[in-house]
Amino acid sequence: DQEERFLRSKSEILSRIQISLGGMVAEELFFGESGTGPAGDLLAATNSAVEMVGSLGLGDSLVSFRTLSNNPFSGNLAAKVLGDKSSREAVDAILLEQKLEVTRLMSANLHIVEALRDALLEREELIDDEIEDVIKAAEATRSLPQVLIDSEGANPP
Numbered sequence: 001d002q003e004e005r006f007l008r009s010k011s012e013i014l015s016r017i018q019i020s021l022g023g024m025v026a027e028e029l030f031f032g033e034s035g036t037g038p039a040g041d042l043l044a045a046t047n048s049a050v051e052m053v054g055s056l057g058l059g060d061s062l063v064s065f066r067t068l069s070n071n072p073f074s075g076n077l078a079a080k081v082l083g084d085k086s087s088r089e090a091v092d093a094i095l096l097e098q099k100l101e102v103t104r105l106m107s108a109n110l111h112i113v114e115a116l117r118d119a120l121l122e123r124e125e126l127i128d129d130e131i132e133d134v135i136k137a138a139e140a141t142r143s144l145p146q147v148l149i150d151s152e153g154a155n156p157p
Contacts, residue, residue, distance in 0.1 A: 010058045013048055017098045018105075020045035025102045026113065047078065049094040054081035059090045112138045 008016075024038035053059035054077050055066055065080040065087070081087045106113055115138035119126055126134065 010052070013052055013056075013058065014094075014098060017045045017048050017095065018102045020048070021095070021099045021102050022106070025099060025106055029103070029106055029110070029113075030117075045095060045098070046091065049091040050078045050081045052094060053087050053090045054078075059087070059094070061087070061090075111142050114138075115141075 020041040021038075023041050024034045027034040027037060053061070055064055057064065065077055065084075081091060112135055115134050116126070116131070119130070119134045123130075
């Protein structure tokens, strides 16, 4: 549906920002630091946060930076928003808050992230039900008593 494609709620935009920050957070969790890999994703997340703050009234202010030019679609919105100290801080706050949420979610579900990683390394691609199957298997394994997993049939201590 065309309308759904162009109309997004604040929560949907925040979810897209979280998705964009997922690679960075995964690198930090698995490698202890982030590298250059997520640069494009960070750009997408920043652009979404800039739109929220500078154009959509979804930040702390209802002011639209698009009014700074005669043509609402001319000029660089990011330069206008990021050039304003309080707006830049609002964008940064959105990004940091979403990164913290992604870190919390990934840390709480690390077993699923690891299972998906392992499946991707093995198969190179996961589609449709394969993703759900990997998640269900990871959840099932997690719900087993740890003694059974560790002992692999040996008598528990």
